[in-house]
Amino acid sequence: MPITTPLTTLLGIKHPIFSAPMDVIAGARLTAAVSAAGGFGILGGGYGDKAWLEQETAKLRACASPFGIGFITWSMARQPELLDIALEAKPRGIMLSFGDPKPHAPRIKAAGSLLICQVQNEDMAKQALDAGADILIAQGTEAGGHGASRTLIDIVPVVIDLAAGRVPVVAAGGLADGRGLAAMMMLGASGVMLGTRFYASRECDGADEAKKRICAADSGETVRSIIFDVSRKLWWPAPFTGRALINDHARRWMGREVELVQNVEAVAVEYAAARDAGDFDIAGVFAGDGVGLIHDIPPAAEIVERIASEADQILSGQRNFQAAPQRAH
Amino acid sequence: MWPDRRIIDLFKTEFPIVQAPMAGVMDADLVMAAAQGGALGSLPCAMLSLEKAGEQIRIIRQRIAAPVNLNFFCHHGVEADPAREAAWRKRLASYYGEYGLDPAAPFNAANRAPFDQMSCDIVEELKPEIVSFHFGLPDQHLLDRVKATGAIVMSSATTVREALWLEAHGADVIIAQGAEAGGHRGMFLTDSIAEQPGTLALVPQVVDAVKVPVLAAGGIADGRGIAAAFALGAAGVQIGSAYLRCPESKVSPPARALLAEARDDSTVLTNVMTGRPARGLVNRVMREVGPISPDAPAFPHAATALAPLKAAAEKLGRVDFTNLWVGQAVRLGRDMPAAELTRALANDALARMRRLAG
Numbered sequence: 001m002p003i004t005t006p007l008t009t010l011l012g013i014k015h016p017i018f019s020a021p022m023d024v025i026a027g028a029r030l031t032a033a034v035s036a037a038g039g040f041g042i043l044g045g046g047y048g049d050k051a052w053l054e055q056e057t058a059k060l061r062a063c064a065s066p067f068g069i070g071f072i073t074w075s076m077a078r079q080p081e082l083l084d085i086a087l088e089a090k091p092r093g094i095m096l097s098f099g100d101p102k103p104h105a106p107r108i109k110a111a112g113s114l115l116i117c118q119v120q121n122e123d124m125a126k127q128a129l130d131a132g133a134d135i136l137i138a139q140g141t142e143a144g145g146h147g148a149s150r151t152l153i154d155i156v157p158v159v160i161d162l163a164a165g166r167v168p169v170v171a172a173g174g175l176a177d178g179r180g181l182a183a184m185m186m187l188g189a190s191g192v193m194l195g196t197r198f199y200a201s202r203e204c205d206g207a208d209e210a211k212k213r214i215c216a217a218d219s220g221e222t223v224r225s226i227i228f229d230v231s232r233k234l235w236w237p238a239p240f241t242g243r244a245l246i247n248d249h250a251r252r253w254m255g256r257e258v259e260l261v262q263n264v265e266a267v268a269v270e271y272a273a274a275r276d277a278g279d280f281d282i283a284g285v286f287a288g289d290g291v292g293l294i295h296d297i298p299p300a301a302e303i304v305e306r307i308a309s310e311a312d313q314i315l316s317g318q319r320n321f322q323a324a325p326q327r328a329h
Numbered sequence: 330m331w332p333d334r335r336i337i338d339l340f341k342t343e344f345p346i347v348q349a350p351m352a353g354v355m356d357a358d359l360v361m362a363a364a365q366g367g368a369l370g371s372l373p374c375a376m377l378s379l380e381k382a383g384e385q386i387r388i389i390r391q392r393i394a395a396p397v398n399l400n401f402f403c404h405h406g407v408e409a410d411p412a413r414e415a416a417w418r419k420r421l422a423s424y425y426g427e428y429g430l431d432p433a434a435p436f437n438a439a440n441r442a443p444f445d446q447m448s449c450d451i452v453e454e455l456k457p458e459i460v461s462f463h464f465g466l467p468d469q470h471l472l473d474r475v476k477a478t479g480a481i482v483m484s485s486a487t488t489v490r491e492a493l494w495l496e497a498h499g500a501d502v503i504i505a506q507g508a509e510a511g512g513h514r515g516m517f518l519t520d521s522i523a524e525q526p527g528t529l530a531l532v533p534q535v536v537d538a539v540k541v542p543v544l545a546a547g548g549i550a551d552g553r554g555i556a557a558a559f560a561l562g563a564a565g566v567q568i569g570s571a572y573l574r575c576p577e578s579k580v581s582p583p584a585r586a587l588l589a590e591a592r593d594d595s596t597v598l599t600n601v602m603t604g605r606p607a608r609g610l611v612n613r614v615m616r617e618v619g620p621i622s623p624d625a626p627a628f629p630h631a632a633t634a635l636a637p638l639k640a641a642a643e644k645l646g647r648v649d650f651t652n653l654w655v656g657q658a659v660r661l662g663r664d665m666p667a668a669e670l671t672r673a674l675a676n677d678a679l680a681r682m683r684r685l686a687g
Contacts, residue, residue, distance in 0.1 A: 121594070142530045150594065151509050151527035153548040153557070154657040174530030179561045183529060186556035186681055219534040220488040220524045246524070254523065289530035292489055293537070314560050315685045317332060 002038075003181075003312055007135065007168040007190035010114070011066050011092055014038030015308040016191030017181065018137075018170060019198040019300065021045060021070025021095055022145060022286070024052060025206040026198070028059035030300055033203040035065035037301035038308070042068040042095055042193075045086060047234075048079045057089035066092035068116060072146075073099025074237060080104075087111040093135065098146060098240055102131040118172070120148035120239070125159045135168050137193055141224060141243075142174025144196045144288030148239045149224075153187070160188040176290035178310020185315060194307075196288045201300040207278055210285040211297050213245055219292030221246050227253045228284035230260050231271040244284040245291070249274075332682065335542045336565035339481060339502070340459060341396055343367030344675040346555070347504075347544060348667070349569030350400035350461065351512060351578075351654065352376040352441075357385040358577040359667055364395035366671025368568075369459065371398040375441050379451055386455045396458035398483070399451075401444040404464040404517075404605075404628060413626040418634050420624045424614070424650070428641040436636060441603070441629035443467075449474050459483060465491075465517035466498050485515030485546070487525050492535040492543075494518060502542050504567050505535040509548030511570050511596070511656030513607040522598055522606045522621070529561065536562035550658035552677020559682070568674065570656040575667040583646055584653050591659040602652040604631035610659070613649035614638075 002008070007016045017039040019030060023046030031041030043056055048071075060067060069086040073096045076082055083104060086094060094108045097118035108115050109132065117128035118137040128136055138159035140152025152173045160169050168190035175184065176197040184192050199206050200214045224243040227250055229236050236242075244250065249271070253260045260267060274282035298306075312318075331337060336345040348363035350373035360370030372389065374382045382399075389397055418425075418432045425432040442448075444467045452460060452475055460475050461483040467475075475482060476499065483502040486492035492503050506515045507528025514525065526534075528547040536543050542565065545558035550571035558566050573580050574588055587610055597611045599620035605628040606621070614635065618624075625631040639650040655662075663670060 140527060140529070142527045151507070151548060151657060152529045153507070153527065153554060154509055157551075157553060157661075174527060177533065179533050180529070182560035183557035185685055186560050187553045218489055219526055219531060220490065220519075223523050225523070289526045290534075292530075292534035314332075317330075317682075317686045 001312060001316075003185070003308065003315065005168065005185070005190040007170060010135070010168060011040055013040050013066055015304055016170075017304055017307055018042055018068070018191065018193035020145075020172065020193050020195030021068070022195050022199060022204075023047060023072075024049065025204050027205045028056040029205065030198060030201065030203040031060060031067050032063045033201075033300040034198065034304060035063055035067040037304040038065075039304040040066060040068060040092075042070045043091075045069055045071040045076065045082065047072060047075045048082050050079070050082060050085070053082055053085050057085060060089050068093040068095050070095035070097065072097060073101060073104070077103070083107060087113060095137070097139075098237075100131070101128055101133065105131045119159060121150055121155065122158055122162065125162050129162065129167070133167060135170060136163055137170040137172050138189070140171070140173030142289035143172055144199070144222070144243050145286040146236065146240050146242050147173065147224070148241070156184065156187045156189055174289035176293035178307045178312075178314060180290070181307055181311035182314035185311070196290060197294055197303055198300055199287065200294050200297050201303055202297060203300045207280070209278055209280050213280055213285050214287050214291055215295050215297065217245050217287065217291040219289065222287055222289055222291060223250055223254065225250065225254065226257055227260060228286070230257070230264055231267050231284070233264060233268050242284070242286060243288060244286045247284070248281040249284065331679070332559055333564045336502070336544070339542065340369050342369045344671065345565030346671060346675060347371060347398065347565065347567040348572055348671070349512075349546065349567045350398070351569050351573070353652075354573065354580050354654075355578050357388045359572060359575060360389055360397060361393050362575065362577040362667035363572065363671055364393055364397065366668030367675060368671045369396060369398050371400050371461065373400045374448065375400070375402040375463070379447055383451055383455065386457070390455070398459040398461050399457040400461045400463065401448055401467075402441055402464055403444045403462045403467040406443050407627050409630045409633070410626060414630065414634065417624055417626050417631065420618060420622075421634055421638065424638050428638060430637050430641060434637070436633050441632070444471060446471070452480065453478055456480070461504070463513060463515050466495065466500065469498075472499055483544070486535060487514055487516045487531070488519060489534050489538045491516070491518050492539050496539045496541055500541060502544060503535060503539055504544045504546050505532045505563070507531050507545070507547030508598070509608075509657040510546050511608050511659075512654040513603070513605050514598070516606070529557070532558060532561040532563050548656055548658045550656075550661035552674055552681055554658070555674060555678035556681040559678070570658050571662050571670065571674070572667055573655060574662045574664050575670060576664075577667050581643075583648055584651065587648065587653060588655060588659060588662055589664070591655070596655060596657055596659060600625045600631070602632060602635065604628035607652070607654055608657070609655055610653040612651060612653065
């Protein structure tokens, strides 16, 4: 039986499962696949490549299911026309992360889209509620890519208590299976958002090598740092840092971040070349703490189905808890 | 109904809840109260002399019939390094000046002894139903003696690799300790705190990797956290911070007030108090010298030079140098007798699971 929550009702979706707006690798293909499967796909607006956004939103016009488009708020604020392009695609929701959503809220609402705000602490949650957020996403430090320092089991109840039933709360960070969805519902969340799990899907536009590395990585093999931002000369505002798989480049600079900043020009050249060459010993693979739960690269629809059915079994008490899937080591 | 009964059946407790051993802030009173509420009570022995530990266990045995857990540290003790000690005292010199203390005065060495032959004698004599270790497991010959008493052996894993190691070396139950947990990180195969996963990410990955039952620990302090842990595949939970404000704990009145005022972002992982990473309420020395300092001598020697400062400050009602170990769920703590708290935790969790199953 599908899991019904205030989130599924509000969005008109079958499963309370979002795919995260991962900068350019969450393109129209992944977004449409997740939404068609009954989840809620969110296109990754990222740092604001206008041509890319026009191209991908054009593809989404054919998408009959509700979908969203996500932006890095501080980056989008520099190119406000990107929001117009996004809104023309008639997304059910616009997701804003990493910055004050208030200046953009009126345009989003006037266009008939819902305002979805990702928050990392109590103050940000209050700011989002003040801006009129329709859905809050509470993101834990376990998340791949950008985030802050508070962990999921800590931040989710805080945001839920603040929202006090007024808006649904989605949990994000380190979740990759139906157990995660069930656990978040136990905490009081209305749904989950997953990034890394959908990175390792067929429809994700990420490199095959990056997907393979996600499948191979174990728990504890990611690190949250500024290394991969500095190496791209991306200057993120505090308190945001990025979680990525630990590779040679991360090992080289962990604990020596000041030195990295001092040598940024040379490192950035080397890093850009490695990215272009697909050399993931240097180029970063943004991935969350749930990597150890991800071992395959199925179609996105299969991921949505698996998570929904596993969570339903756990919540309804049908699942034999002792028969957790064993992994060969 | 608990969805997984392995821990209840193994421990023979009413609930799959372990009251976490918290060295320095509790004794037999909290163990007995938690046990009377239906949890597994745990006595921390790391900072007790063996005579004192024996005395405490005898009190517990006389008064209650419930199973009991004795907890020991099993770090590999290292001798204090005089050069590092001297550098550490120098680093702390301004505080000594402030309190009119002599940094050259001889100190009593920090008292966190690892599990050894004599601790093993105590286990053999008193036969606790469960023995839990922190920082891995003791040497095989000691572990064999513990297991020969029939005790169930538990230890903490902070990564999947540590969980696999513990299972391979004989742990009967593994505590998956997420980064949210208060007190010392149980880490023993790594010393990097940057990669320590949070409870929600760690628990299902440990559950998938091992066959033994897994307890979730770290950031769990209410019924919803317990229910979430079970959904992730845990067979039980270990809870510490929620018990700190119980009247049966030995937390001092000023520390109790700080716990009551703490917010969810009031804690930090630090190595300055003992030399090993541990999570607690931020105090002055953590803020000014740490929270992580390369100057801190190896565990437990960092605590040696802090001890006179701690004592002097506490006399003035200050906790500038006091380690108030507590996890990220500090704001969920309640002033409630431990037995009542235990029942409330269990009943809230069960009610939540029933409601979502409905």
